[in-house]
Amino acid sequence: MENSTPLTEAIFYILLALRNPNHGYGIIQEISEMTDGRVVLGPGTLYGAINSMVSKGWIHLYSEEKESRKKKEYLITERGIEVFNQEVKRLSELLENSKRMGR
Amino acid sequence: MKKVRFYLDKDEEQVWIQEMANKGWALKSFCLGVYTFEPCEAGEYIYQIDLLDNWNGDKRNFADFMSEMDVEVVSQWYRWVFLRKRAENGPFEMYTDIESKIEQYKRIKGFLTAGLVIELICFLQELNVAIKLREFEIWAATALIGMLVLGLLRVVWKCQWKIKQLKQEG
Numbered sequence: 001m002e003n004s005t006p007l008t009e010a011i012f013y014i015l016l017a018l019r020n021p022n023h024g025y026g027i028i029q030e031i032s033e034m035t036d037g038r039v040v041l042g043p044g045t046l047y048g049a050i051n052s053m054v055s056k057g058w059i060h061l062y063s064e065e066k067e068s069r070k071k072k073e074y075l076i077t078e079r080g081i082e083v084f085n086q087e088v089k090r091l092s093e094l095l096e097n098s099k100r101m102g103r
Numbered sequence: 104m105k106k107v108r109f110y111l112d113k114d115e116e117q118v119w120i121q122e123m124a125n126k127g128w129a130l131k132s133f134c135l136g137v138y139t140f141e142p143c144e145a146g147e148y149i150y151q152i153d154l155l156d157n158w159n160g161d162k163r164n165f166a167d168f169m170s171e172m173d174v175e176v177v178s179q180w181y182r183w184v185f186l187r188k189r190a191e192n193g194p195f196e197m198y199t200d201i202e203s204k205i206e207q208y209k210r211i212k213g214f215l216t217a218g219l220v221i222e223l224i225c226f227l228q229e230l231n232v233a234i235k236l237r238e239f240e241i242w243a244a245t246a247l248i249g250m251l252v253l254g255l256l257r258v259v260w261k262c263q264w265k266i267k268q269l270k271q272e273g
Contacts, residue, residue, distance in 0.1 A: 010199075023171065025172055040194075041199055042197050042203070043168070043172040044203060044207070045199050047169075048203055049203070051156070071171060072167075
């Protein structure tokens with residue numbers, strides 16, 4: 001796997017929000033709830049992140065409404081789960097080391 | 104109401120459009136330097152300007168995605184888009200983290216640099232003709248293109264400066 005970590009905070013949370021199929025506005029809301037309103041993604045930030053992760057194969061288009069609003073739902077891929085887990089491993093190491101030596 | 108303005112710097116342009124909206128004039132469309140406004144309630148809208156990723160791209164896709172967040176694509180000119188959201192629907196900032204802000208300025212810088220190169224070539228050709236023919240009109244045109252080159256240079260430099268600032272923050 002290419003060097004894909006560390007992930008940006010936005011990418012990390014979007015991957016986390018896509019463990020179940022979710023659409024644009026839903027992703028923003030879920031992340032905002034998870035972080036108590038600390039991380040509220042701007043629409044441009046989310047749009048760019050989704051496109052870049054689709055092209056990397058970390059997430060894929062899950063379903064698309066055909067009616068007026070054409071809501072698109074996305075879902076994390078196997079590849080995305082791998083990247084996410086790798087990042088969690090890296091973060092845990094940071095945390096453990098800081099606990100062990102940080103005081 | 105129509106107004107004619109010439110902006111190379113989207114940040115300055117955005118400030119002006121927002122000032123107009125705060126005074127009760129909502130941007131309705133833009134084409135070739137002509138801005139068309141219609142009356143709105145003062146402060147009804149928050150405006151943002153963005154540069155899309157590619158030329159032909161997925162304009163529909165972008166507009167659909169934005170409408171899901173209550174964001175309306177007001178006007179589009181080439182890759183440039185004018186976006187707005189009703190202030191009552193909450194704050195509106197297209198890019199909220201340093202990474203995506205840097206990406207936006209890189210996109211804009213790339214776009215303007217291409218324009219700068221083209222204008223510079225035009226300028227040199229025009230200058231060459233002006234020196235040969237020594238006619239006032241051609242000198243005037245040369246000066247005009249020269250000013251455009253300088254203007255573009257300033258904004259490209261400003262983008263670079265912003266990118267550097269953002270990287271230091273991050």
